[in-house]
Amino acid sequence: MKRFRGFVIKEFNHILRDFRTLLILFGLPAIQLLIFGYVVSNELKDIHIAIFDQSRDRITRDIANKIISSEYFIFDGYLDNTHEIDEKFREGKIKQVIIFEPGFGENLMREKSADIQLIADASDANTANLVVSYTSAIIQDYMMDLRKNAGAKMQIIPEIRMMYNENMAGAYMFVPGVMALILMIVSALMTSITITREKETGTMETLLVSPLKPIQIVIGKVTPYIILSFFNAVTIVAMGYFVFGLPVQGSLSLLLLECLLFISVALSLGIFISTIVETQQMAMFFSMMILMLPTILLSGFIFPVENMPEVLQWVSHIVPAKYFIIIVKSIMLKGTGMAFVWKETLVLVFMMLFFIGNSVRRFKIRLE
Amino acid sequence: MNKISVDIQNISKSYKDVKALKDISLQINQGELFGLIGPDGAGKTSLIRILTTLLIPDSGIATVEGYDVVKDYKEIRKITGYMAGRFSLYQDLTVEENMNFYATVFGTTIEENYDLVKDIYSHIEPFKKRRAGKLSGGMKQKLALSCALIHRPDILILDEPTTGVDAVSRKEFWEMLMRLKDHSITILVSTPYMDEAELCDRVALIQDGIILSVDTPGNITGNYEGKLLAVRAEDLYQLKKDLAGYEHTLSVYLFGQNLHLTMMEKNSEKDLRSYLKTKGHGELRIDQINPNIEDCFLDLMAGKERNP
Numbered sequence: 144m145k146r147f148r149g150f151v152i153k154e155f156n157h158i159l160r161d162f163r164t165l166l167i168l169f170g171l172p173a174i175q176l177l178i179f180g181y182v183v184s185n186e187l188k189d190i191h192i193a194i195f196d197q198s199r200d201r202i203t204r205d206i207a208n209k210i211i212s213s214e215y216f217i218f219d220g221y222l223d224n225t226h227e228i229d230e231k232f233r234e235g236k237i238k239q240v241i242i243f244e245p246g247f248g249e250n251l252m253r254e255k256s257a258d259i260q261l262i263a264d265a266s267d268a269n270t271a272n273l274v275v276s277y278t279s280a281i282i283q284d285y286m287m288d289l290r291k292n293a294g295a296k297m298q299i300i301p302e303i304r305m306m307y308n309e310n311m312a313g314a315y316m317f318v319p320g321v322m323a324l325i326l327m328i329v330s331a332l333m334t335s336i337t338i339t340r341e342k343e344t345g346t347m348e349t350l351l352v353s354p355l356k357p358i359q360i361v362i363g364k365v366t367p368y369i370i371l372s373f374f375n376a377v378t379i380v381a382m383g384y385f386v387f388g389l390p391v392q393g394s395l396s397l398l399l400l401e402c403l404l405f406i407s408v409a410l411s412l413g414i415f416i417s418t419i420v421e422t423q424q425m426a427m428f429f430s431m432m433i434l435m436l437p438t439i440l441l442s443g444f445i446f447p448v449e450n451m452p453e454v455l456q457w458v459s460h461i462v463p464a465k466y467f468i469i470i471v472k473s474i475m476l477k478g479t480g481m482a483f484v485w486k487e488t489l490v491l492v493f494m495m496l497f498f499i500g501n502s503v504r505r506f507k508i509r510l511e
Numbered sequence: 512m513n514k515i516s517v518d519i520q521n522i523s524k525s526y527k528d529v530k531a532l533k534d535i536s537l538q539i540n541q542g543e544l545f546g547l548i549g550p551d552g553a554g555k556t557s558l559i560r561i562l563t564t565l566l567i568p569d570s571g572i573a574t575v576e577g578y579d580v581v582k583d584y585k586e587i588r589k590i591t592g593y594m595a596g597r598f599s600l601y602q603d604l605t606v607e608e609n610m611n612f613y614a615t616v617f618g619t620t621i622e623e624n625y626d627l628v629k630d631i632y633s634h635i636e637p638f639k640k641r642r643a644g645k646l647s648g649g650m651k652q653k654l655a656l657s658c659a660l661i662h663r664p665d666i667l668i669l670d671e672p673t674t675g676v677d678a679v680s681r682k683e684f685w686e687m688l689m690r691l692k693d694h695s696i697t698i699l700v701s702t703p704y705m706d707e708a709e710l711c712d713r714v715a716l717i718q719d720g721i722i723l724s725v726d727t728p729g730n731i732t733g734n735y736e737g738k739l740l741a742v743r744a745e746d747l748y749q750l751k752k753d754l755a756g757y758e759h760t761l762s763v764y765l766f767g768q769n770l771h772l773t774m775m776e777k778n779s780e781k782d783l784r785s786y787l788k789t790k791g792h793g794e795l796r797i798d799q800i801n802p803n804i805e806d807c808f809l810d811l812m813a814g815k816e817r818n819p
Contacts, residue, residue, distance in 0.1 A: 149615030153604065160603045349599035349658075352563045353616050354589045508584070510565040 146355070150363030157337070158367060167333065172325045172375055188450045190215060190274055192239040193231055195222040200248035202289075206259075210241065210281050215274075232264055233479055235469070239263045239274045255297045262304045266476040270447055275303050318383040319471035320444030322376060323464035326402065327409045327438050328430075330372045334365055334413030335426040343422055348510065357506040365410050372409075376402040383475075392478025401474065401488065405467040408491050409434075411498035412463070418505040438464040466490050516541040516666055516697040517562060522571035524557050524720075531557040533720040534571070539699060539713075544692055546711035547701040548804070554720040555701040556596060559670045562699070563593050576665055589617075592664030592696075596671050598655040602644030606635055606654055609643050610661060617662030624663045627694055631687050632657045649680025656687070666697040673702060685710045705805035716808050723811040728804055735802040735810060737761065740780070741769040744792040753790045757783070762813055764806075771806055 158164050192210070196203050211218040219237055222228060231237040242260040244250070251257040261278055265271035279301050286299055338361070341347040350360055380398065383389035391398060416429045440446065441455060442464035448456055459465050466487040473479045481488070517539035524532040531554045539545045547555050560566040562575055564584035572579065578586040600609050610632070614620050625632075635650050635657070643654060652672055659667060673681045685707060688698055700711070708714045709728045716723040716731070724731055744750045751770055754763045759782070761773040774783070780797055787795055802810075 146615050146618060149612055153601070153608065153612045156604055156608060157601070344599070344602070345595055345597040346599045346601060348565065348595045349593060349613075350616070351565060352588050352591055352593040353613075354585070354618070355616055509567065510560060511567070 147359065147363055147366075150359070151366050154337070154364055154367045158371070164333065168329055168371055168375070171328065172321070172379060188215060189217050190238045190270070190449070191219050191236050192216045192241065192274075192278075193219045193222050193228075193237050195225070195228060195240060195242045196247075197245040198243045198247035198249075202248040202251060203243045206243075206282060206285050207241070209285050210278060213277075213281055215277050228262065232262075233477055233483060235264075235473065235477075235483070237264070238267075238270060239278065241278065251297055251299065257299050258302060259299055260302045260304065266472045267443075267447070279303075317444070318379065318389055319468045319475065320442065320464075322379045322402070322471060323405070323442060323444065323467045324435070324438050325375055325379065326372055326406050326467075327434055327464060329375055330368055330406050330409030331413035331416065331434050332427065332430040334368055334410050335416040335420070335430055336423050337364055337368075338414065338417035339420060339423045339426040342417075351508065351510070357508060358503060361414055361502070361506065365414065368410060369403075369406060372406045373399075373403060376406070389475065391475050393474035393480060397481060398471065398474045401467070401470050401484070401491075404488065404491050404495070405463065408463045408495045408498070411495050411502060414502040415498045415505075418502050418507070437462045441465065442468055444468055463491060463494050514541045515539070516543070517545075517573070517575050517699065519558075519562075519573045520571055522558070522561060522568045522573055524554075524561065524566065524568050531720050532561075532568070535717075535720070535722055536571075537715055537722060537725060539697060541697050542692065542695045544688060544698045544710075544712045545700070546708050546714040547699065547717060548703075548705060548708045548714050548808070549701075549717035550703055553717045555703075555717060556670055557720075558717075559668055559699070559701055563591060563668055564588060590665040592659035592662065592667040594655050594659040594667075594669045594672055596674070598651045600643040600651060600655055600658070603642060605640055605642050606646070607639040609654060609658055610639075613658040614661045619662050621661065624661055627663055628657045628660050630690055631660070634683075647680075648676045649683070652676050652680065652684060653687075656684070660691075660696075664696065666699065667691070669698070669700045671701055671703065673704060673707065681707070705803070705808060708804040714804070716804075716811060718808075718812055718815070721815075723808070723815065731804060731807050732802050735807050737773045737810075739800055739802045739806060740772045740774070740783075741766075741796075741798045741800045742772050742783075742787075743769050743794075743796045744787070745794045746792065749790075750787070750792055753787065753792070757786060759783075762809065764809055766805075771800075771802075773810070 158168070194207050196207065210216060216239075219231075222231065222240065228240050228242075231240065240262045242262065244258040244260075247257045247259070259282065261275050263271035263275050282299055282301060286297065290297060341350065376399065380391065384391065412434065413430070416426055416433075420426050420429055437458070438444070441448070441451070441459040441462045443459070444464065448459045448465065451459065470484045470487045473484050477483075515538050517537070519535060519537040522532055522535045523530070535554075535558065547558065549555055557566065561568050561573055561580055564580050564587050567581055574580065575587050576590055580587060601612070604612065610621050614624075621628075631653050635646070635653050638646065638650065643651065646654065656669075656672065659669070673684055676684070681704075688700065689710065691698060700707075702708075711728060713725065713727050714731065715725045726734070742750065742754065747765070747768070747770065751763060751765060754760055754770060754772055759774045761775055763770055763772045784795065784797060
């Protein structure tokens with residue numbers, strides 16, 4: 144235990160005395176939060192929707208068919224009551240629910256006006272915006288046709304509601320993504336670099352010729368980064384709350400536990416990288432290529448995974464950040480608990496075990 | 512009879528197509544200051560890394576204090592103090608922090624073994640708040656040695672500790688090593704500097720992965736066959752060319768201001784002097800001298816080339 148403490152103290156000294164390390168650890172999060180404040184727009188494809196039709200007449204069926212037959216949406220079935228709406232959204236698959244008021248067709252014919260409600264899952268603000276405007280456009284299109292045939296002035300008034308993110312604030316979307324990115328960089332990049340640095344400067348040679356076990360060396364090097372990354376996670380959540388007004392609907396302790404899990408996955412990845420490469424430069428290159436880019440591009444952080452080519456969708460399944468972002472969004476924005484994120488959590492746990500197992504197996508107790 | 516600390520039997524080691532060590536056998540006694548002498552690329556570091564359990568030999572057996580370097584590597588790592596070729600210090604940590612770190616790694620404290628390192632550490636203690644990266648080469652070397660000694664090892668293995676260190680520090684360093692013998696620690700030092708060989712109890716001369724000779728420095732120089740002459744003249748370069756062309760010359764090497772010349776037995780100094788006169792060398796001086804380790808090394812190397 145004393146050995147371990149000595150090791151951790153030494154590691155903290157390295158971190159606190161290196162300006163560049165400090166910059167990456169604490170400068171980067173702030174910069175990234177600013178950069179990703181810009182909302183990136185994108186296209187729609189295969190969005191799952193459900194319809195709650197309280198009228199069930201010819202017109203509502205026509206409108207529904209028109210929406211469903213467009214290439215943007217996949218129809219997941221009719222709902223039977225208002226409770227189901229909430230349930231479906233919490234499951235996370237359905238991005239939009241369309242509600243026709245009772246007697247929709249009758250109202251339209253008799254009073255020349257009827258109400259339709261569009262509810263979108265706005266925890267991904269971008270997609271929600273697009274989904275709603277596409278749907279509105281389709282309904283408008285149908286109205287134009289109807290008017291031509293009937294020759295009368297009629298109107299359908301779409302009422303739009305954004306679930307989970309009423310103000311459509313972009314921060315709701317990017318804070319979980321930035322959190323994933325920062326934790327990934329700090330944890331994976333920094334650990335892979337700090338371990339390869341010892342190889343490069345030759346101090347690893349001396350550490351090997353000592354009674355330290357590989358696992359002691361690795362845990363000793365990694366512990367400070369767990370603490371610092373966790374500190375970063377808390378900072379980001381706090382920043383989201385105080386600066387962007389982003390609430391934490393679900394359990395805060397569950398959120399922090401999931402953060403800790405994701406940090407562990409990233410750290411084990413970093414250790415794994417350091418067992419493959421020999422130099423700091425290679426470690427940096429690997430971390431950037433196989434961790435950072437997929438975390439930004441394939442995690443659903445900026446571009447919806449559903450819109451990607453199939454091959455990239457497969458690749459996205461092995462990006463840890465994807466699962467983490469789903470978990471964070473569920474907990475922070477929808478207020479769901481473990482019951483809804485256990486699958487993603489389990490995936491992350493398996494990833495961590497896989498990388499730790501392989502790292503310990505690959506860790507060289509000698510120089511060759 | 513001395514007890515054996517390090518026992519090396521028929522060790523070979525290759526890297527891809529380079530044979531670094533060729534069937535080497537060697538014994539080092541307990542409490543001995545043993546020098547592994549040879550030029551760069553001779554195989555010194557490979558042999559040392561095998562003994563420190565960092566490399567696995569292709570064939571052969573080696574033991575340190577009775578522990579096998581492959582099977583019992585964990586035991587060896589507990590009793591070995593190792594100073595790698597590059598000073599393995601944390602440049603961004605202070606002198607004191609480096610010491611404390613290595614002490615805790617081995618489960619001890621500076622205070623516990625202060626008597627052992629005091630002689631060395633006291634030189635750098637005034638700078639204990641200074642970062643290791645800001646120390647001079649000589650001080651880094653003393654710090655690295657202190658770190659290697661802090662856990663009171665049974666055997667101290669140093670890989671070229673004096674390379675890149677100034678002459679004064681080198682001398683001081685060797686004095687420290689010799690004083691360490693009082694603590695009955697076995698010390699194995701590798702060095703490319705031949706003059707350091709004379710400070711060891713015994714040395715092994717190594718070249719191209721082969722051990723040329725193992726003996727005390729005195730015996731090695733004593734066994735030098737033939738007569739060694741130091742020759743000097745105004746034009747050293749021309750003198751070397753002429754001596755190399757002389758029919759009775761066995762070998763001629765440049766040593767500072769002198770040429771060290773070995774001749775085939777029968778020839779006398781008089782013939783040499785008249786030969787050089789005819790070549791027109793002025794200020795000629797010829798003295799018979801005692802060979803040093805480097806002469807012996809060069810002679811052994813040449814002998815190996817003559818009858819491989």
